[in-house]
Amino acid sequence: MTQQTYIGKPINRLDGLDKVTGKAKYAAEFDTPNLLHGYVVNSTIAKGKIKKINTQDALGLPGVIKVFTHENRPKLAWFDMSYKDQDAPPGSPFRPLRDAKIRYSAQPIALVIAETFELARYAASLVTVEYEEMAHQSDLEANRHRARKPASGMASLLKPPPPKPKGNFEAAFAAAPLQVTGEYVHAVEHHNPMEMFATTVVYEKGRNKSGGKYTVYDKTQGVTNSILYAAQVFDIPFKDIRVISPYVGGGFGSGLRPQYQLFMAMMAARELKRSVKVVLTRQQMFSFGHRPATIQTVALGASAEGDMTALYHSAVGETSQFEDYTEIVVNYGGMLYPPENVTLDHQIVSLDVNTPLDMRAPGGVTGISALECAVDELAFKAGIDPVEFRLKNYTDRDPLADLPYSSKELRECFRQGAERFGWLKRNPEPRSMRDGHNLIGWGMATGIWEASQAAARAEAVLLVNGKLRVSSATADIGTGTYTIMTQIAADTLGMPLEDVTFKLGDTDMPAAPIEGGSWTAATVGTAVKTVCEELAKKLFKLARKMPDSPFASVSFNEVVFVNKMIQLKKDSLMAVALQSVVDSNGGAAVRQISTGLPNMLKQRKYTRSAHSAVFAEVTVDEDLGTVRVTRIVSAVAAGRILNPKTARSQILGGMVWGIGKALEEESVIDHQFGRFMNHSLAEYHVAVNADVHDLDVIFVDEHDDIVNPLGVKGLGEIGLVGVPAAIANAVFHATGKRIRQLPITLDKLL
Structure with a gap:
């Protein structure tokens, strides 16, 4: 008789029934x-x-x-x-x-x-x-001459400024036989x-x-x-x-x-x-934070053979008059590609707007959208297939930090994604593929997002009925936190899923940080694993004190928790039920509160990131300029996948958002009034069912025992970051027009 293993299984969302039946209550419903x-x-x-x-x-x-x-x-x-x-x-x-x-x-x-x-x-x-x-001043373009370096301080530690220049970009770029330079613009977006x-x-x-x-x-x-x-x-x-x-x-x-x-x-x-x-x-939802309008310049140089030698990436973003909001926008090229001559710069302009706010993949999707379009343009100029060009300029180290990656299966993302998409059938010539009056384009891009972990606390209680309750003051914003934390707890203490309850979202519970940045699975998951392991030790000590205990002369390392029992590894018949342990505790529940901490000594020697390869197909009406995204394949390497079903939903959500960012999302501000004019879902366009067609997700196997004890990297952002660039590159392949301003609306193509 073996214990059911839940981690890695496509368990249905445990909160799903409450949500679809209306039992789940939200802040306005109390x-x-x-x-x-x-x-x-x-x-x-x-x-x-x-x-x-x-x-x-x-x-x-x-x-x-x-x-x-x-x-x-x-x-x-x-x-x-x-x-x-x-x-x-x-x-x-x-x-x-x-x-x-x-x-x-x-x-x-x-x-x-x-x-x-x-x-x-x-x-x-x-x-x-x-x-x-x-x-007032609300126009970034009209005020970009006032761009300045952001203020520094404790609040900016999680978003450090770009590193100092490496090598000599100007000289290397001037000497490069292959050069591309472009300015990339995206409008304000609201979360909605x-x-x-x-x-x-x-x-x-x-x-x-x-x-x-x-x-x-x-x-x-x-x-x-x-x-x-x-x-x-x-x-x-x-x-x-x-x-x-x-x-x-x-x-x-x-x-x-x-x-x-x-x-x-x-x-x-x-x-x-x-x-x-x-x-x-809904209108007031447009009166606070947003993804900031940003203007970027990317310049790349390469040898005649396509080896990248020079990289320049600068960004100018908006902020309010009272806070210096910044994002990590320009660093990703220096992390993904190996040129020895790199200059990166990020500045901000204070405008009469509210402070921008982190929005899914903040900075990452902004910078990668520009970077990966420029890389595509350089590959085209070199006459090299976009996948081959990226493989030619591949690095297993993070050149920016001069550190190895804790794991990086990006090569396999390229291989599996291209194979699933049918990339080898692509005719590289723009406007060469069509279906009647529709031009067909195939594009691809790379994605990267940091795999972070913070400190969090959790409580685990073996109740008097022998069931387990675990809690932490984290959140579930639709990502599946309820479900994956229950899976972790059940596996760690060898209990059936139906006997485990995970609670969250209450300050009476042990403290956890905000849920964002793709770090909750690693952060709270580590705390849940840690507290269940500590509770297991406490339960084992109680079991050793029981009359006629089979563990009286046994160490903790010699037992395993399985099927609601503590049993000897070498002899499964030598076992004590967890219910018996809690009964022997005078009928009182057994509880433990623990803290999950990142192993900084181990982690600081590596760059820890998730990676993706995104392949997109678009059709563009030759007469009307309308764009449809007909297929996307996203191959993701993000460490251990705790739940393939909820994980796939995370990537699908990012892909849908990528369609919206590439083709639709734009908060239009009338600078005469300094006010957002399309402040409703009737006029602020997001991707809807009719915009979404064939989306395919591949999870590439990736083992990582450095990133955190669970080996997970988080999925909230990596599903989005590469998608807009892949779509923009597909639009270029379909039309021969390089659109550097997002969203790509039909007026820009006509």
Whole structure:
């Protein structure tokens, strides 16, 4: 009799049934008696100050409780660090209702509190504002001459500046027989998850310093981040706040930082001593962070034989006037390709916009989209197949850091992806493949994303009924966290999946960092594995103390946990049931809290990254310029795959997003007003079912015992980073036109 192994199996999502039946509750769906509702009023100008704000008409409505503005808001923390969060860039974070100053269009300037949502919304329409308007700047291109280096500091450690130049790019490029230079532009994009941002604060009266306790249901990618922000801003002891977020209806990075509805709901609940709910509208979802508009220049030089000798990659991105938001945009070419002469540069321009925010594969998809199009252009100029060109310029080391990769099966990604796609049938000549009036294009690109790990804590409890409960204050933003953590725990303690429950999204649980950057499987997964291993040791010690224990003179290394039992490796008949162990503990549950830590001494000697090879087919209507992505094959090397089903969904989601980024997504700003004009899902286009055709995912076997104890690398970003470039390169192959501005809309092709 052997134990079922769950890691590596395509287990269905354990939270799936609750989601499709409506049992899963999101932040806006929690109710409590006598709940008040808040509606936010946003500015209509991009820069200036409020001369007068009139709230009398709103307050005159029966059922309107209060209108908060900068004139009557309660006293709040004044120093910058109180407003910092786990994802805050250098600078002074935005403070809602701080003063009369308007810093960007649609800035929140008032909060109407009423007995119902409908009443609050109507009352908000009666609030009138008189502004003193000032000239604003929202156009990156028009202000790129003001580009500067970002500020440095503790907040930028996770996004370090580009390294110093290597070799002599200018001389090597000038001497290169093959040269390409191009400027690449992409517009602002907004996250637009299905679930709008909402916070429900349930107030409970008390005699403590805070005057009560607060249970906060927040739309967030990290409850620990929300409680850190709320406690500091409002000077409330951590013990008096509990933040809960069991389900998140999509985030894509928008929930990494606390958004202003959390501030508004907490402020109102604290001041009014009432429970308050604040839900943002779809239009208001365009009033906070976004992927920044970015202008990039890429220049590549190569020998006549196609060996890359020079690489230049610079980026200029937008940020707000109050924080220096940056991304790692330009480093990836220096990591993927071996030229000895490399210059990389990243600068920012302060504009009258809100601070940009990490958006799925921040910086990575931006930089790789430009880089891999330039590499494709260089391969074409050299007369070498794009796959062969990349193999010719392949490196097993990270030239940028001068370190070996902990593992890198990118060659196999190229081989398996090309074979599955049928790449050898490609005619390299642009406009050479067609189906009637449709031009057919085949393109490919490389993807890379860092495999990171942070510290996290987890608790494991063997309950009195012999079942296992594991918990950590992480999040599940649709990635399958509930499921894979249950699989890890079940395998580690040798228990059937149905006897294991994993809980998350609650600050009463052991702390975990925000879920983003493809690090949750490695970070929280390591904590879950660690705590289950520590609990196993504790259970073994209890088993040794039992009367007539078969383990009295046995060491821990001589036993195995299997089929809800501890048994001797050499003799499976010598065993003790876990239920018997917990029974012998006086009927009390056995619990353990542990911390999972990255092995920095081991990891710092290597670059740790996931890799991919993406192959795309497009058809382009020769008369209309419309583009359809008919096929994509993505071959991914990302270490150990914990669950092929949820993993495949992650890559598919990235591929769909890549279609949207390549062809559709663009937040259009009218610089006359400094305001995003297409602030709805009717006008902000994302990929829908009709845009998605044949998507194929290959997971390339990759063993890595350096990256973390589980050998996983994370999948949230690697599925996206290479897709837009592969599509853009396919469009070039189909049409002969090199489009360097995303999205590739039909007007750019006609």
